[in-house]
Amino acid sequence: MTIPEWMTRRKKPLLAVGAVLAALLLALYFRALFHPGYWYDGIFLARQQAGVFSGQDYRAACTLQMERRESEAALSFTLNGETRNYRILLGSDGFSTQIYENGTLAFSGQASPMGDWHLLTDEAGNFNMDDIAQIHVGPQEPPPEFPSYGQLYTWAVSDRCDTFGSPIFLLPLLLLAACLAVDIRFPNFFFLMRHGLEVDGGEPSGWYRAGQKFGRVVLVLAMLYCVGASLFMH
Numbered sequence: 001m002t003i004p005e006w007m008t009r010r011k012k013p014l015l016a017v018g019a020v021l022a023a024l025l026l027a028l029y030f031r032a033l034f035h036p037g038y039w040y041d042g043i044f045l046a047r048q049q050a051g052v053f054s055g056q057d058y059r060a061a062c063t064l065q066m067e068r069r070e071s072e073a074a075l076s077f078t079l080n081g082e083t084r085n086y087r088i089l090l091g092s093d094g095f096s097t098q099i100y101e102n103g104t105l106a107f108s109g110q111a112s113p114m115g116d117w118h119l120l121t122d123e124a125g126n127f128n129m130d131d132i133a134q135i136h137v138g139p140q141e142p143p144p145e146f147p148s149y150g151q152l153y154t155w156a157v158s159d160r161c162d163t164f165g166s167p168i169f170l171l172p173l174l175l176l177a178a179c180l181a182v183d184i185r186f187p188n189f190f191f192l193m194r195h196g197l198e199v200d201g202g203e204p205s206g207w208y209r210a211g212q213k214f215g216r217v218v219l220v221l222a223m224l225y226c227v228g229a230s231l232f233m234h
Contacts, residue, residue, distance in 0.1 A: 032167035038155065041144035044164050056064045056155055059143045066155060073156035079146055088156045100151050118154045169230035173223055180219045
């Protein structure tokens with residue numbers, strides 16, 4: 001018995017196994033895409049449990065522990081085995097703050113929102129230059145340092161986590177998948193959409209069918225690109 005004959009006789013079981021594998025891969029993809037945590041200097045600190053986030057790459061291993069209260073937050077950050085503890089006091093006006101590092105007052109001033117970031121200015125109106133230095137553009141190659149006070153304040157007041165992936169790529173992915181599904185289920189659909197009013201009883205040529213197969217391959221490759229981009233482009 002040849003392989004094609006074996007597959008033909010077991011078409012339904014093979015389709016069932018394929019459907020199960022596809023569902024499993026889809027579940028793993030969405031779990032990775034929407035996994036909560038915080039991006040820090042190119043490292044994703046994934047949520048391990050309530051208030052505990054950790055992650056690593058070839059440069060460093062980091063762990064963030066955070067406990068929020070009504071008017072303050074306690075944070076602990078571990079970088080390559082060294083731990084620093086922080087206490088952030090939040091003023092009633094929503095802007096003023098004091099930050100203690102290992103029990104010593106390290107900053108007193110105000111926090112100004114700048115998109116998803118907060119930029120700190122001291123009581124004299126001077127910017128905290130460590131915050132500006134940690135606003136990176138491009139690949140994160142230098143070894144990460146301990147977070148700036150602006151980063152700590154942002155974590156302390158943030159209402160939501162980041163996600164590991166970029167869900168924005170889901171829209172083109174779904175559109176490509178819909179086009180592929182329609183083309184497979186109704187092979188003449190796009191032909192009729194383009195030429196339905198111009199022909200009477202005509203059928204697509206062999207040339208059209210060959211282009212259709214090539215187009216399906218392109219759609220699959222574009223979908224794989226969207227999957228990779230959604231997980232690895234941030």
